[in-house]
Amino acid sequence: MSTSIHTIDARGHIMLETMRDYFGLSPEVMFREIQGMVATTIDILNSKGIKYQDLRTALVPRTDRFEAGFIFDSQDIESSWYGLEVMKQVLPLLDLKSNHSVQCGDLIGNDQEFIFSVLQESLVLSRDLEFVHGTVLYCVYINNLTESGLERIHKSLSQFKPYVGFIPGTFSSRARIYLSTILANSFLKHGKKVIMGHEDDRPNEENINMAGYPFADYGLEVYSLQSMYFDVLLSYKIERPIFKGFESDTELSLNAISDQIFPIDGFEIKIEDAKYEYLKSAKCGKLEKAGIESLDKEDISDLIRSKVSDSYIYNLSYLPDHNVSKFNVMIEIPRPDGSYPTRVVTALEYKPQEKVLRVITMH
Known part of the structure; x- marks a missing residue:
């Protein structure tokens, strides 16, 4: 078998x-x-009631689904934990029946001119952006979206002042390649279950919310396993050349x-x-x-x-x-x-x- x-x-x-x-x-x-x-x-x-084969749609690219990196300006968020404030806006917009891999990170890099250029090329704006530095821009990348789901998230987030717009990730572009090099896998959403990694010296029997986001507030339950398994086998790879x-x-x-x-x-x-x-x-x-x-x-x-x-x-x-x-x-x-x-x-x-x-x- x-x-x-x-x-x-x-x-x-x-x-x-x-x-x-x-x-x-x-x-x-x-x-x-x-x-x-x-x-x-x-x-x-x-052992946690999750079937590995049921995670496929969140872990492999699909011809009938869309991907996007949603961009937020952390300068417009008072809290130093701006990732939390962003996730409070994103989580309620995800269908409780859907599967997604979620990656997060600041737009880091030494070449600020390059970062600005890829934003100019690809960013679908929600509002005007005055580019200061890539590190003040925070990205939440979500895969396995329907076209209507992508538009719904974009429209809903546009009511949130820090939201700048999204970078399409469905097709090859310089922006998608760039995002593939800087973002880190945060968690995998499988229906109402959220899966993530925890410390390798912690037993797999435990379930720890290492991300710290209030998943329970949005009807989600956290399950975790040692990071060496999550990172290698349960992490989505944004497509890019080798x-x-x-x-x-x-x-x-x-x-x-x-x-x-x-x-x-x-x-x-x-x-x-x-x-x-x-x-x-x-x-x-x-x-x-x-x-x-x-x-x-x-x-x-x-x-x-x-x-x-x-x-x-x-x-x-x-x-x-x-x-x-x-x-x-x-x-x-x-x-x-x-x-x-x-x-x-x-x-x-x-x-x-x-x-x-x-x-x-x-x-």
């Missing part, structure tokens, strides 16, 4: 990379360690489903004839919906290959009965009219011995 691993965060959390490199652990050993870590996390969540020095994130994600690890950016992308015909015809043509119906197999393979290194891999699965390792990747396909690109989820089988990524489906 195989468990689909929603995501592995070795990009923002260095535990797996440090453990592998310090002890010189082989891919075979790391495969067992990561699989064991996943099993432990699932057991902890089960920068030099962060290749270990992909390596360790692959190591969660295989004990043979190779750089996948040089792999052949294989689309079988029957699969290509299916993608052209199924459900009115999946390739047509993606706007790439005119491309032949080789063109589509080249397109997928060019995009594999532009994002992270997720929905990781190992099927021991068939010795199959597979994962998903989100690719963005530009539209000829210059409007928002088409987002396509591509499921790929990882075949390390052949240096091949075989296309399973696209949707």
Whole structure:
């Protein structure tokens, strides 16, 4: 029996990379360690009445949902704990049935001109902004929003004076890449349950509100587990290209489903004839919906290959009965009219011995 691993965060959390490199652990050993870590996390969540598989919508990108970073000017908040005052405005706006990952942080960075430029490019304003310094601007990033939900939150927050506007995070942009480098995962909302990390030397049987926000006031109940499990396996990664020095994130994600690890950016992308015909015809043509119906197999393979290194891999699965390792990747396909690109989820089988990524489906 195989468990689909929603995501592995070795990009923002260095535990797996440090453990592998310090002890010189082989891919075979790391495969067992990561699989064991996943099993432990699932057991902890089960003990708290939470099913790991039910958290998928908060932990992986979706083609039918939106993301945004809501920006607040802390100069307009009297309390030094401005994050609390902001969260008091945000929490009541989240549907009690919905799943979201929530990240927070100040717009930090030495290059203030760059920060100002990405705000000019992407910020959907609620009011005029007089830019002073990035560190006085506070961001709350929320994923898995419906389009109407995003508009509702934006409209409601516009009644709160410190609210400046939001940065769209659904599609690739310099602003989204910037946010992916500065924000920290705060908590995961699963319906009426809030999940977060607590100290690694605290028992997993306890539930501690490390964020300190008044979740109970808004009908939410806090559940926590040791941060090494939350940070690695329950933290959403805002999509961005794989920068030099962060290749270990992909390596360790692959190591969660295989004990043979190779750089996948040089792999052949294989689309079988029957699969290509299916993608052209199924459900009115999946390739047509993606706007790439005119491309032949080789063109589509080249397109997928060019995009594999532009994002992270997720929905990781190992099927021991068939010795199959597979994962998903989100690719963005530009539209000829210059409007928002088409987002396509591509499921790929990882075949390390052949240096091949075989296309399973696209949707």
